[in-house]
Amino acid sequence: MENNQYYFDAYFDFIKFVDEKISALEQIHSKYLVCKKKCSSCCMDTTVLPIEFFSILSAVKSKNINISVSKESCSLLKKSLCQIYEIRPLICRTHGLPLAYGQDDDPLSKSVSFCELNFTKRIPAFKDSNILDMDELNIELVRLNEKFLKSYDGELPERMELKDLINYL
Numbered sequence: 001m002e003n004n005q006y007y008f009d010a011y012f013d014f015i016k017f018v019d020e021k022i023s024a025l026e027q028i029h030s031k032y033l034v035c036k037k038k039c040s041s042c043c044m045d046t047t048v049l050p051i052e053f054f055s056i057l058s059a060v061k062s063k064n065i066n067i068s069v070s071k072e073s074c075s076l077l078k079k080s081l082c083q084i085y086e087i088r089p090l091i092c093r094t095h096g097l098p099l100a101y102g103q104d105d106d107p108l109s110k111s112v113s114f115c116e117l118n119f120t121k122r123i124p125a126f127k128d129s130n131i132l133d134m135d136e137l138n139i140e141l142v143r144l145n146e147k148f149l150k151s152y153d154g155e156l157p158e159r160m161e162l163k164d165l166i167n168y169l
């Protein structure tokens with residue numbers, strides 16, 4: 001896996017770029033966001049692309065991750081806190097914010113969704129400057145994943161269960 005460090009670094013550079021966008025959006029919408037520590041209502045078991053899975057694995061410092069399988073929440077939650085918070089995947093970083101996705105039948109026409117706990121007082125007018133374009137981010141993530149897969153020696157599934165991290169520690 002050390003040979004793949006180049007791809008993991010590229011992935012974490014991408015995450016840094018995403019975090020900067022998120023931070024700017026959090027400032028813009030600070031009055032309407034209630035996301036806070038120990039709010040884990042959006043934490044459900046999820047699958048990720050192999051580049052995310054193995055980058056996260058490469059950065060997991062603690063081998064003391066506990067997996068508690070439950071139908072109600074993500075297996076990586078412990079006492080309502082994410083055990084891999086600093087290196088959580090894209091889907092977890094962005095959830096809650098106004099996210100724009102192209103429609104299947106019209107990719108250029110975007111629909112915006114956000115956590116129902118947010119924007120309860122008022123829904124602002126969404127425009128390019130106050131939303132996160134998830135199509136753009138996902139295109140970049142898929143590009144990074146394809147490069148990683150080309151270099152990877154072996155077969156990998158299209159998506160991997162995040163809770164399976166435990167099997168590699």
Ligand code: SF4
Nearest residue numbers: 043044074077082092
């Ligand atoms: S990985 Fe962390 S942030 Fe993502 S769903 Fe699981 S507990 Fe929540």
